[in-house]
Amino acid sequence: MTTNAEEHAVQPIRIDIVSDVVCPWCIIGYKQLERAQAETGRPAVVYWHPFELNPDMPAQGENLIEHVAAKYGMTTEASRKARARLKALGDDLGFSFDYADDMRMVNSFRAHQLLHWAATKGLQHQLKMALFGAFFTDRRNIDNPTTLIEVAGEVGLPADEAKAVLDDARFAEKVRQHELFWTSHGVQGVPAMLFSGQHVLLGAQGVDGYRAMLERVAEESVAPPAG
DSSP: OOOHHHHHHTSOEEEEEEEOTTOHHHHHHHHHHHHHHHHHTOOEEEEEEEOOSOTTOOTTOEEHHHHHHHHHOOOHHHHHHHHHHHHHHHHHHTOOOOOOTTOEEOOOHHHHHHHHHHHHTTOHHHHHHHHHIIIIISOOOTTSHHHHHHHHHHTTOOHHHHHHHHHHTTTHHHHHHHHHHHHHTTOOSSOEEEETTTEEEESOOHHHHHHHHHHHHHHHHHOOOOO
């Protein structure tokens, strides 16, 4: 017979992740979390939330090296070294970064609108992973509506409805509200992960960091009440 404590212990941990699909550390952090979850065997349910690294990005986007130089003051050589480090981290975690000097940074607001819609279809996580791959592995322009519709179709979402969602921007205001919620609650950089509505980890924390948090939250969930 399973005790109440044992039943409670296997309840999935809720993890809210605020992220942007053009943020390399967001996919690195998620993959580290995924590995930590596999190693601990702790069940979890992930909810994705929108954040724009570059809300003022022009429609044509910007060359990635030039963008990084302007935003972070990073030299071309330093930028290439940083990309090489990300690629090595990704390779270790099973995610492929395929950077090139002509790669462009783009706006992600349309992608977030599509992700909001995908959540209503139960396919948000699949679309999120597909968008990370489309941008970082395949170097596709995920601000382009045609590309977004194609990626949506690749994960089983109806292309005609995806097109309608983008054409009329029906979820634009909702996405703005969600972005404002998180920024007004102190999220200024991503990834930001909220575990069980109580504990926050900012930035990619490594497999060990996420493992420790998963174990902490699981232990707290079965701890007897004080007193």
